[in-house]
Amino acid sequence: MDISKQKELARLLAGFRRYGTAQSGLDPALVPPDPATAYRIAAMVEEELGWEVAGWKIAAFKQEMQRQLRTDAPIYGRVYAPLVMAEPVTRVHADCHGPIPEVEFEVKLGRDLPPRDAPYSTDEVMDAVESIHPGFELAECRFVHDDNFPPLPAILADGAGSGVIAYGPAIENWRDADIAGQEVKLFRNGELCRSGTAAEHIDHPVVPVTWLANELSRTGVGMKAGQMVSSGTLTGMLQPKPGDTFVADFGPFGTVTANYV
Incomplete structure (x- = not known):
């Protein structure tokens, strides 16, 4: 994939984000040949937009989710300002593209982790x-999930389906808390629909963040103080409907709410 095609895809993806649009399928000539190329294009999308990277998303940290997402390794994407926000969060369903609410621990960095x-x-x-x-990651994808859905590298170039990070209050004394073992319950319109723990899906939130720090260090990008990292779903993926209210109950760590209207 030559540089002109990479730039063409970056402009296309930046336009989707800038104008809130999506499309069915992708010209095969614009599909990145591998994840490394896809991530370079994702960086070009950032440059094209000129938006601040306020956070990162991580997905598919373990094999079960990797099978669902058609990958053999974890994946990541940029989350742009002002899409990192305190809960409760309300999204207009009709304005979202393939929305997927995911219950996650959100990790805020206090200092830089530069390339080394x-x-x-x-x-x-x-x-x-x-x-x-x-918190929640309210993921989206700028490619319509239909019969023309492009291969995974195209999704990686689009930020791995990044959308909104919604976070609740900081967990007190988190270093001493049983974050890995805490069961988290997801309620949809008041009814329990999912549950899970960090130990099952990501080990501990800092473990996938360490993976990401090393991936971004290796590729010369790095991470910055103040960025929020969505560390991976604890309850899998599901599709919301207009009017749905999701409440994630983290027990002693609090609750977070996301609404689709």
């Missing part, structure tokens, strides 16, 4: 974390 030669350890990343919050 040596890999970051989990302890180093833990020390760089300012706070951990209960």
